[in-house]
Amino acid sequence: MKVYLDNGATTKADEKVVAEMKKVLVSEYGNPSSLHSFGERAKELLEKSRKTVADEFGAGSDEIIFTSGGTESNNLAIKGLLSKTEKKHVITTKIEHPSVYNTCKSLKGYKVSYVGVDSEGFVKLDELEKLITKDTALVSVIHGNNEVGVIQDIEKIGKICKKHKVFFHVDAVQSFTKVPIDVKNVTTLSISSHKIHGPKGVGALYIKRGVRVGSLVYGGHQERDVRPGTENLPGIVGFAKAVEMKQPVEQIKKLREKLTEEILKIPNTKLNGPKERLCNNVNISFMGIEGESLLMMLNMKGIAVSTGSACSSQSLEPSHVLMALGMKHEQAHGSIRFTLSKFTTEQDIEYTVKELKKIVEKLRRISPVKNVR
Amino acid sequence: MYAKKVMEYFKSPKHVGTIKNADGVGEVGNMKCGDILKLYIKVKDNVIKEIKFETFGCVAAIASSEALCRVAKGKTVDEAEKLSNEDVIKELGGDVPAVKVHCSFLAIDALKKAIKDYKK
Numbered sequence: 001m002k003v004y005l006d007n008g009a010t011t012k013a014d015e016k017v018v019a020e021m022k023k024v025l026v027s028e029y030g031n032p033s034s035l036h037s038f039g040e041r042a043k044e045l046l047e048k049s050r051k052t053v054a055d056e057f058g059a060g061s062d063e064i065i066f067t068s069g070g071t072e073s074n075n076l077a078i079k080g081l082l083s084k085t086e087k088k089h090v091i092t093t094k095i096e097h098p099s100v101y102n103t104c105k106s107l108k109g110y111k112v113s114y115v116g117v118d119s120e121g122f123v124k125l126d127e128l129e130k131l132i133t134k135d136t137a138l139v140s141v142i143h144g145n146n147e148v149g150v151i152q153d154i155e156k157i158g159k160i161c162k163k164h165k166v167f168f169h170v171d172a173v174q175s176f177t178k179v180p181i182d183v184k185n186v187t188t189l190s191i192s193s194h195k196i197h198g199p200k201g202v203g204a205l206y207i208k209r210g211v212r213v214g215s216l217v218y219g220g221h222q223e224r225d226v227r228p229g230t231e232n233l234p235g236i237v238g239f240a241k242a243v244e245m246k247q248p249v250e251q252i253k254k255l256r257e258k259l260t261e262e263i264l265k266i267p268n269t270k271l272n273g274p275k276e277r278l279c280n281n282v283n284i285s286f287m288g289i290e291g292e293s294l295l296m297m298l299n300m301k302g303i304a305v306s307t308g309s310a311c312s313s314q315s316l317e318p319s320h321v322l323m324a325l326g327m328k329h330e331q332a333h334g335s336i337r338f339t340l341s342k343f344t345t346e347q348d349i350e351y352t353v354k355e356l357k358k359i360v361e362k363l364r365r366i367s368p369v370k371n372v373r
Numbered sequence: 374m375y376a377k378k379v380m381e382y383f384k385s386p387k388h389v390g391t392i393k394n395a396d397g398v399g400e401v402g403n404m405k406c407g408d409i410l411k412l413y414i415k416v417k418d419n420v421i422k423e424i425k426f427e428t429f430g431c432v433a434a435i436a437s438s439e440a441l442c443r444v445a446k447g448k449t450v451d452e453a454e455k456l457s458n459e460d461v462i463k464e465l466g467g468d469v470p471a472v473k474v475h476c477s478f479l480a481i482d483a484l485k486k487a488i489k490d491y492k493k
Binding site for chain 1: 411
């Protein structure tokens with residue numbers, strides 16, 4: 001049996017998405033910039049897709065720029081916004097995805113502040129506001145966290161940014177279509193297709209009307225000069241189809257609750273992150289066991305998950321997100337992330353729990369670390 | 374990521390456990406780095422007759438523990454003292470990811486500590 005519980009990493013494309021993409025690849029293959037009928041048809045599809053994506057969170061079509069995915073969108077927002085201001089201070093959080101974290105780290109001539117989170121992963125809003133100075137250009141916050149599923153209050157953070165006239169960038173790659181998004185107080189917002197059963201290699205950046213974002217690459221006039229290069233039309237059409245199909249949030253959540261409940265029945269397990277979180281995410285630490293070993297044993301049984309353990313990373317450091325929540329090393333090392341999707345079934349959950357119990361017992365027998373709580 | 378032999382030792386280690394009245398015990402590693410290895414040896418006529426391990430750690434750490442037990446078992450204490458991490462890696466089929474080589478060092482360190490404890 002094969003069970004895929006790593007939908008936070010990427011998802012299976014929906015057959016209907018693939019069908020739409022195939023149509024574009026073989027029948028509607030024109031370049032949207034061309035003047036002939038092929039180009040006209042492609043342009044039509046491009047703009048229809050843009051509207052579908054924009055409508056999902058009440059934005060205007062003219063506020064959506066298609067990109068190659070979440071990483072490019074985050075880079076474009078942060079570097080693009082900074083290129084249009086003289087201010088040299090950036091605030092982000094300690095629980096960002098690497099595409100924001102490392103973009104901020106790469107900035108030369110800028111001061112970057114990292115606001116902390118509480119033990120459930122919620123950004124400390126008072127600390128955030130105190131960090132804002134006259135030189136602060138931008139605040140960048142992850143909406144739904146990819147590791148522990150915590151959902152930040154972007155309305156509140158947006159209000160703080162608005163009050164201090166600071167740009168507010170939101171990484172909504174994991175939350176898009178799963179949590180309602182209001183861009184009223186948001187300057188830019190990143191989304192991605194392959195996390196929602198669309199194709200890989202396509203995403204978008206919402207840019208509030210009137211805000212200027214400098215481009216990262218140079219070329220033609222596509223995407224209002226912000227993102228030159230022939231549009232990935234099959235990808236964009238597939239992305240729009242995936243958005244259109246909506247997420248069965250309650251169905252996913254119900255299975256996630258069942259999985260969480262069953263796993264927490266295993267002795268010495270701890271839930272990482274808050275109870276109310278992204279509908280498809282749960283992150284649990286198995287005390288006295290190292291995450292990579294657990295992951296590989298699950299893998300032998302056909303079950304795919306991920307871990308925040310140090311051993312699974314090239315850096316040999318445990319997940320910076322888990323550490324930011326104030327976790328001890330042993331808890332971070334023993335963490336496993338399970339991420340469900342609309343394709344996850346009741347049987348998947350039952351099989352996973354059954355195998356998991358056996359594996360945890362086996363690894364605890366091997367471990368010299370007994371009775372850690 | 375891992376070679377066949379590493380996975381085999383990880384999946385079905387034969388030397389897991391503790392030894393009652395062990396002649397030497399060596400524990401290395403710490404929770405911060407995420408590997409803890411505890412090694413038990415039973416020595417008779419200067420030969421390592423029995424060897425067992427308990428490991429908290431990744432696939433490479435568990436496989437290295439098993440590999441070490443296999444190479445050290447039956448060796449004289451003097452021979453065992455001369456073993457190096459290369460012997461552990463060789464036992465693992467010579468194919469350990471670069472970032473995981475330190476796990477094999479850990480296994481050797483545990484053996485050295487257990488022998489030191491035995492000699493005490």
